[in-house]
Amino acid sequence: MSDPRRRIPRTDALLALPPVTEARERLGDTAVREIIRNAQESARRGEISPDDVGRHVADAVRVHRVSSSRPVLNATGVVVHTNLGRAPLSAAALDAVVAASGYVDVELDLHTGQRSKRGAATRAALLRACPAADDALMVNNGAAALVLATTALAAGRAVVISRGEMIEIGAGFRLTELIASTGARLHEVGTTNRTHLRDYADAVAGDDVGAILKVHPSNFRVEGFTRETSLGELRDLGRAHGVPVIADIGSGLLQPDPLLPDEPDATSALSAGADLVIASGDKLLGGPQAGLLLGDAELIQRLAGHPLARAVRADKLALAAMEATVSGPRPPVHEYLHADTDRLRVRTENLGAATGFQIVEHDGRVGGGGAPGVPLHGWAVRLPVSAAQSLRLGDPAVLPRVHDDACLIDLRCIPEADDPLVLAAIKQAAFGA
Ligand SMILES: *Cc1c(COP(=O)(O)O)cnc(C)c1O
Numbered sequence: 001m002s003d004p005r006r007r008i009p010r011t012d013a014l015l016a017l018p019p020v021t022e023a024r025e026r027l028g029d030t031a032v033r034e035i036i037r038n039a040q041e042s043a044r045r046g047e048i049s050p051d052d053v054g055r056h057v058a059d060a061v062r063v064h065r066v067s068s069s070r071p072v073l074n075a076t077g078v079v080v081h082t083n084l085g086r087a088p089l090s091a092a093a094l095d096a097v098v099a100a101s102g103y104v105d106v107e108l109d110l111h112t113g114q115r116s117k118r119g120a121a122t123r124a125a126l127l128r129a130c131p132a133a134d135d136a137l138m139v140n141n142g143a144a145a146l147v148l149a150t151t152a153l154a155a156g157r158a159v160v161i162s163r164g165e166m167i168e169i170g171a172g173f174r175l176t177e178l179i180a181s182t183g184a185r186l187h188e189v190g191t192t193n194r195t196h197l198r199d200y201a202d203a204v205a206g207d208d209v210g211a212i213l214k215v216h217p218s219n220f221r222v223e224g225f226t227r228e229t230s231l232g233e234l235r236d237l238g239r240a241h242g243v244p245v246i247a248d249i250g251s252g253l254l255q256p257d258p259l260l261p262d263e264p265d266a267t268s269a270l271s272a273g274a275d276l277v278i279a280s281g282d283k284l285l286g287g288p289q290a291g292l293l294l295g296d297a298e299l300i301q302r303l304a305g306h307p308l309a310r311a312v313r314a315d316k317l318a319l320a321a322m323e324a325t326v327s328g329p330r331p332p333v334h335e336y337l338h339a340d341t342d343r344l345r346v347r348t349e350n351l352g353a354a355t356g357f358q359i360v361e362h363d364g365r366v367g368g369g370g371a372p373g374v375p376l377h378g379w380a381v382r383l384p385v386s387a388a389q390s391l392r393l394g395d396p397a398v399l400p401r402v403h404d405d406a407c408l409i410d411l412r413c414i415p416e417a418d419d420p421l422v423l424a425a426i427k428q429a430a431f432g433a
Contacts, residue, residue: 004049004050005043005044005050006050007050007051008040008043008044008050008053009040009050009053009054011033011036011037011040013054014036014039014040014053014054014057015032015033015036017054017057017058019058019061019062020032020036020057020058020061023061023062023064026066027061027064027066028066031064031066032061035057035060035061035064036057038060039053039056039057039060040053042056070396070397071396071397072084072396072397072398072399073396073397073398073399073414073418073421073422073425074088074399074413074414075391075398075399075400075401075408075409075410075411075413075414075422076364076399076400076401076410076413077362077363077364077365077376077378077380077401077408077410077412077413078364078365078366078367078401078413079333079336079337079364079365079366079367079368079376079412079413080282080283080284080333080366080367080368080370081367081368081399081413082170082367082368084399085282086282086283086289086368087281087282087283087285087286087287087288087331087332087333088331088332088333089287089288089321089325089331089332090286090324090325090328090329090330090331090332091329092324092325092328092329093287093288093320093321093322093324093325093328093331094321095324096320096321096323096324097288097317097320097321099320100316100317100319100320101317104316104320106118106119106316106319106320118313118319119138119314119319121319121323122138122314122319122320122322122323123135123136123137123138125322125323125326125327126138126254126292126294126322126326128326128327129254129326129327130254130255130266130267130270130294131267132266132267132270132271132294133266133270133277133294133295134295134296134297134300135294135295135296135297135300135301136292136293136294136300137292137293137300137303137304137309138281138290138291138292138293138314138318138319138322139290139291139293139309139312139313139314140289140290140291140312140313140314140315140318141280141281141282141289141290141291142248142250142252142278142279142280142281142291142292143173143178143291144291144312145278145279145291145292145293145312146175146178146179146248146278146291147178147179147181147182147308147312148291148293148303148306148308148309148312149211149246149276149278149293149303150179150182150184150210150211150213150246151182151183151184151306151308152302152303152306152308152309153210153211153244153246153299153302153303154182154184154185154209154210154211155182155183155184155210156183156184156185156210157184157185157208157209157210158184158185158186158187158203158207158208158209158210159179159184159185159186159187159209159210159211159212159213160187160189160200160203160204160207160209160211160212160213161176161179161186161187161188161189161213161214161215162188162189162190162195162199162214162215162228162229163188163189163190163191163192163195164190164191164192164193164194164195164217164222164226164228165213165214165215165216165217165228166188166215167215167217167218167219167220169218169219169250169369170219170369175215175248179213184210184211187203187207187209189202189203192222193222193224193225193226193227194225194226194227194228195227195228195229196227196229197229197233197234197237199229200212200229200234200237201237204237204238204241204243205241209241209243210243211243211244211245211246212234212237212238212243212244212245212246213246213248214229214231214234214245214246214247214248214274215247215248215250216247216248216249216250216251216264218250218251218369218370218372219369219370219372220372221372221373230272230273231245231247231269231272231273231274232272232273233273234273235272235273235274235275236273238275244275244276244296244299245273245274245275245276246274246275246276246277246278247264247269247274247276247277247278248277248278248279249264249265249266249269249277249278249279250264250279250280250283250369250370251263251264251265251279251280251283251284251285251368251369251370251371252266252279252280252281252282252283252284252285252287252292253265253266253279253284253285254266254267254285254326255267256268257284257337259337259338259374260284260337260366260370260371260374262371262373262374263284263366263370263371266279266292266294270294270295274295275295275296275299276293276294276295276296276299276300277292277293277294277295278291278292278293279291279292279294280292280368281318281322281325282368283333283368283369283370284333284337284366284368284370285325285326285331285333286325286330286331286332286333286334287321287322287325287326287331288317288318288321288322288325289318290314290318290322291312332413332415336412336413337366337376339376339378339412341377341378343416344378344379344411344412345378345379347411347416347419348378348379348380348381348411349379350419351381351409351411351419351422351423351426352381354423355381355423355426355427355430357381357382357383357426357430358381358382359379359380359381359382360379360380360382360408361377361378361379361380362378362379362380362401362408362410363375363376363377363378364376364377364378364410364412364413376412378410378411378412379410379411380401380408380409380410381408381409381426382406382407382408383400383406383407383408383409383426383429383430384406384407384430385402385405385406385407386407387400387407387426387429387430388400388402388407390428390429390430391407391425391426391429394425394428394429396421396425398422398425398426398429409422409426
């Protein structure tokens with residue numbers, strides 16, 4: 001009897017199969033050949049029959065994707081979910097990204113044909129959205145903005161920071177270590193719970209200070225016997241000594257949000273006395289990953305002109321998405337934060353009725369280190385905890401909140417148009433249908 005492995009189809013024959021020729025354009029030659037090689041090897045190892053290799057390859061090219069990123073329906077109720085890529089982009093921002101993805105006038109004036117300033121339209125949009133700022137610069141992310149500011153303003157000198165604001169943001173990322181890595185020296189003042197103006201004043205009088213940095217502690221709060229020094233007090237001190245005051249507000253709100261009264265915003269920080277505000281683009285601002293520097297024109301120009309600015313410069317896709325986020329319709333993060341609770345309840349009840357599962361009260365959260373003490377009141381459908389993995393592995397993937405030995409589906413961060421997908425996913429996960 002002949003060796004069955006001889007019956008394994010040759011690569012040429014497999015490449016000529018109609019589903020494979022069709023897939024080659026979508027997947028590229030390398031991926032298609034790898035799929036073929038894997039199927040042939042499976043047959044050689046006896047895992048599949050040689051007669052099945054063709055069907056195997058056809059199935060594999062049909063489901064294969066060149067990007068392994070899988071969209072996820074966020075049923076956790078956490079609006080800025082770090083593990084899900086923080087802010088989802090608005091439809092307007094997505095259109096802008098697509099438009100910017102080819103050749104684009106990011107650094108060209110089409111009137112004159114001459115080179116123009118990179119990201120000028122995004123800068124203008126940011127200044128319209130935050131008129132309290134005289135100038136704006138967008139870089140790769142919030143951490144990069146902080147590195148650029150401390151390097152350009154305080155390398156070889158001291159950055160004064162309160163011990164109450166020496167935070168770790170997440171995944172072991174410590175602001176203080178980041179600053180120390182730039183060649184600026186940290187000059188810590190005050191205590192964990194109380195820092196007075198005189199602590200800053202002593203530092204400025206006794207050290208070579210490049211900047212005073214005030215950091216919003218984002219993900220924790222110190223309560224009780226506390227004292228922090230206001231931006232207004234620091235501005236006066238800074239002005240008297242020619243030292244700029246930087247406020248790292250983290251979340252990226254450009255204007256105050258009444259729903260989040262303790263969350264700082266760029267406009268208030270600048271009005272209160274910050275010379276420079278640093279913020280993230282993909283937290284509460286609801287845009288792409290970015291770091292925003294807003295404030296004094298002369299300081300921003302110094303940062304923009306520093307060699308490091310080139311190393312942390314914003315991508316053309318992010319510039320386009322940011323412009324659309326701040327000048328277009330309100331992004332999903334804003335909609336989800338301010339979701340109408342009555343509507344949420346109706347949607348949740350409908351989902352409960354259609355699946356037979358119970359509805360419970362459930363508080364969503366801001367997430368991304370923002371407003372840790374603020375619950376976002378709402379509801380959830382309560383499934384057995386065993387449904388969670390099937391939901392995550394479904395198509396589309398649904399990420400529930402696993403809590404108190406239950407699998408909770410909170411619709412706050414899911415567009416209403418996707419409710420039927422959630423219903424189908426629950427039926428599949430809970431009943432296999
Ligand atoms: C999130 C955050 C950062 C870091 O911003 P990224 O955009 O994540 O780099 C810095 N400072 C504060 C206060 C933050 O909350």
